[in-house]
Amino acid sequence: MSPGSASAVWLESVLRVFEPSLPAAVGATAGDLAQSRTAARDHLRRLGLPPTRQEAWRFTSLAPLIAVPPRVLPMPEQAFEPNHPPASKALRLYWGGDRDPLAGVDLPEGLSRLETSVQDALLGTVLQTAGTTDSWLARFNAALVGQVLALRVRGRVALPLELVSDCGQETGVRPLRLLLLLEEDASLELLQVHRASDTSLTTVVVEAQLAPRSRLRHGVLAQGAGASCLLAHLAFSQSPASELDLTTVVGGWGLVRLEPAISQVMGAAATRLRGLQVARDRQIADLHSLVRFEGPEGQLDQLQKAVVDDAGRSIFHGAVQVPQAAQRTSASQLSRNLLLCDRARVDAIPQLEIVADDVRCTHGATVTRLQQEELFYLRSRGLGSDQAARLLLEGFCDEILASLPESASSWDPAAALLRKALPR
Amino acid sequence: MPTILESLDLDCSLFHSYSLLFPVIRPDATILLEIRNLHAKVGDQPILKGVDLTLRAGEIHAVMGRNGSGKSTLSKLLAGHPAYTVTAGTVHYKGEDLLTLAPEERARAGVFLGFQYPVEIPGVSNLEFLRVATNSRRVAQGVEELDTFAFEDLVRERLKVVQMDPAFLERSVNEGFSGGEKKRNEILQMALLEPLVAILDETDSGLDIDALRIVSAGVNQLATPDNCILLITHYQRLLDEITPDFVHVMAAGRILRTGGKELALELERRGYDWIDEGLESSDQVDSIAPALEVV
Numbered sequence: 001m002s003p004g005s006a007s008a009v010w011l012e013s014v015l016r017v018f019e020p021s022l023p024a025a026v027g028a029t030a031g032d033l034a035q036s037r038t039a040a041r042d043h044l045r046r047l048g049l050p051p052t053r054q055e056a057w058r059f060t061s062l063a064p065l066i067a068v069p070p071r072v073l074p075m076p077e078q079a080f081e082p083n084h085p086p087a088s089k090a091l092r093l094y095w096g097g098d099r100d101p102l103a104g105v106d107l108p109e110g111l112s113r114l115e116t117s118v119q120d121a122l123l124g125t126v127l128q129t130a131g132t133t134d135s136w137l138a139r140f141n142a143a144l145v146g147q148v149l150a151l152r153v154r155g156r157v158a159l160p161l162e163l164v165s166d167c168g169q170e171t172g173v174r175p176l177r178l179l180l181l182l183e184e185d186a187s188l189e190l191l192q193v194h195r196a197s198d199t200s201l202t203t204v205v206v207e208a209q210l211a212p213r214s215r216l217r218h219g220v221l222a223q224g225a226g227a228s229c230l231l232a233h234l235a236f237s238q239s240p241a242s243e244l245d246l247t248t249v250v251g252g253w254g255l256v257r258l259e260p261a262i263s264q265v266m267g268a269a270a271t272r273l274r275g276l277q278v279a280r281d282r283q284i285a286d287l288h289s290l291v292r293f294e295g296p297e298g299q300l301d302q303l304q305k306a307v308v309d310d311a312g313r314s315i316f317h318g319a320v321q322v323p324q325a326a327q328r329t330s331a332s333q334l335s336r337n338l339l340l341c342d343r344a345r346v347d348a349i350p351q352l353e354i355v356a357d358d359v360r361c362t363h364g365a366t367v368t369r370l371q372q373e374e375l376f377y378l379r380s381r382g383l384g385s386d387q388a389a390r391l392l393l394e395g396f397c398d399e400i401l402a403s404l405p406e407s408a409s410s411w412d413p414a415a416a417l418l419r420k421a422l423p424r
Numbered sequence: 425m426p427t428i429l430e431s432l433d434l435d436c437s438l439f440h441s442y443s444l445l446f447p448v449i450r451p452d453a454t455i456l457l458e459i460r461n462l463h464a465k466v467g468d469q470p471i472l473k474g475v476d477l478t479l480r481a482g483e484i485h486a487v488m489g490r491n492g493s494g495k496s497t498l499s500k501l502l503a504g505h506p507a508y509t510v511t512a513g514t515v516h517y518k519g520e521d522l523l524t525l526a527p528e529e530r531a532r533a534g535v536f537l538g539f540q541y542p543v544e545i546p547g548v549s550n551l552e553f554l555r556v557a558t559n560s561r562r563v564a565q566g567v568e569e570l571d572t573f574a575f576e577d578l579v580r581e582r583l584k585v586v587q588m589d590p591a592f593l594e595r596s597v598n599e600g601f602s603g604g605e606k607k608r609n610e611i612l613q614m615a616l617l618e619p620l621v622a623i624l625d626e627t628d629s630g631l632d633i634d635a636l637r638i639v640s641a642g643v644n645q646l647a648t649p650d651n652c653i654l655l656i657t658h659y660q661r662l663l664d665e666i667t668p669d670f671v672h673v674m675a676a677g678r679i680l681r682t683g684g685k686e687l688a689l690e691l692e693r694r695g696y697d698w699i700d701e702g703l704e705s706s707d708q709v710d711s712i713a714p715a716l717e718v719v
Binding site: 371372373374376377378379380381382383384385387388391392394395396397398399 | 536547
């Protein structure tokens, strides 16, 4: 990246805007965070935005970021979502800005702030375990973020947790970071909601460490609009007998890139990934996933879907690494894509690296249009062509939406994605 | 034994419509569907080559014929399948031009096709699909739409017509249904939509004996003096359960013979070869009218 280029100028502006503000980390010493922040900033200044000649960024240009004003995106005045009251059986926390999302909140039994010392020791280790410390998204986030929401999960947390970041009509950049430690036998249901409707950038990094026999059901429901951008790196380390169920649903963003990175540190864990991307106009929806099996008898069940209209573009890159130690791994990966018009584009790239010889690994990708026979069947029952197409789209998406944590229903994700992201 | 026409020694080529020849059960009954000299193709391939058929209220017609004779094309074309192009002829439904209507308009007006192979639609709730379909028909009928609760009452009542397990309402449309369950679901839709013209395309295929009896009993329950049914089938066994008023034999895109239920028995006994003989002779009068014979 040349120093005078628009992307370099934008990046430098953003780094400067975030330089002076280093609020006390929530429950952490600011020192450790500042250290990693400085390292990340140096790195970014040296390398800039990743160019599309890099394989990992081949299909995804970060150029839309340059339109985002380099300013700290404030917390909207009205954080409450009148149209989406929280489910009565969920704890909703608002996330973003300087505010401590836990301030004044009675956490349910089993959920607590992570102690400072543990947080210091843990921060960055999940990224290391997942092998994604060098991720540009992780570095960019580290360069900006001023506080970490760090939680310990002990036992079964009965109340689902909802973390909401709503940029509203505000413009600017919002960095978010979450650190989760699930102890042995712990279980948590977590829904991460991201919303934006103007030229904003949300950068988020999640690190979650799952101890043996712990269970995490994690949903990411991200609905953008206009020129909004979302960059999310989601790193998980799984101990044996742990279960991770991660469902990501994104739509309406000018640019969105998700990077789920999972490491089964000794194998023998279960990972279930579900993903849905909805893109239209000139929107870019990118998901780069990485699953590493570091020991035997690990399981992966991955289904990634995309619905793309107009000149929208979907990218799915699914890496699965099965080294020699990962004997008897069972992994399946499927990418199913629906193109609604000729200009829409899907790039689905499975990348299986299998060294172990006693494994069962499958992968597949399909790109189709709406099936004419299905449309005709519905029309022959009196449904108009638009209504029939809508029903088929909802049916296609439902398989993924149904995997979101139950509290997602209060956000009416089908309506949000299909009626707003794909209005017809 | 000469047929009636043979005994009259009429020249079929003089007639442009079999209805001129064929006796009707209730001449005063409303003509619901009238097909005249219908020609159609799929791609560049002509399939229908001059079909004539009249269905009156209260009648049950069966169309039989070999694979590829044009039976399924006729059924799909009547429902408005976009793959088929009409190249000549007319179809009138209650006196109105059916061919100008979109598939959904035909359905809302009361034309129903029971599919030979009902499609599976993952993710689309069967109950919700049935409710939307029923309400679209009700709106066209000028009847009040049903809300979720009222519809559930209705659908549970209509499930009895085909002895269907309510659990199938909770599943996706036809997904994972057995062949018999799919056909029951088709007849359930017929029961909900209350069509005036029901075209059942090989409803008997893939059914075991018990399922065939259940589905047939359902169709018999739904046959009223106000509607008509067009059964497309290969086998007499369906007609043992649903007695047709008329049996038509299709070959090479035309209806070559029409008769009563005895015609189906004769087909069962003699096969289709003797129809082919008729086809050869009809080719000679192709340009004027299809050869017809009342058995």
